[in-house]
Amino acid sequence: MSRVALESNSRVALRIRSADKARLMRACALEHTDLTNFILRNVLRAADAVIDQAERVQLSDRDSLRVLSLLENPGTPNARLQAAALALPVQP
Numbered sequence: 001m002s003r004v005a006l007e008s009n010s011r012v013a014l015r016i017r018s019a020d021k022a023r024l025m026r027a028c029a030l031e032h033t034d035l036t037n038f039i040l041r042n043v044l045r046a047a048d049a050v051i052d053q054a055e056r057v058q059l060s061d062r063d064s065l066r067v068l069s070l071l072e073n074p075g076t077p078n079a080r081l082q083a084a085a086l087a088l089p090v091q092p
Contacts, residue, residue, distance in 0.1 A: 014039075
């Protein structure tokens with residue numbers, strides 16, 4: 001039977017092999033910190049990196065120049081774009 005995660009619960013259960021826990025404990029000892037702080041510091045850094053990568057688009061120099069050029073010199077709208085614009089509801 002699986003447990004339902006509660007938003008108010010600030011605990012996280014983690015099952016790991018004993019060898020992996022021993023490695024984590026060794027790293028904690030080397031950094032003079034406890035396991036919770038060590039895991040949080042490193043996992044949050046990794047989470048920030050994943051979020052940052054997912055939320056940003058990196059363009060090459062060539063693509064950046066192309067985007068800037070299109071912003072400064074937009075093309076003329078084709079018939080489909082004009083029809084889509086006319087189909088939008090009118091704002092009061």
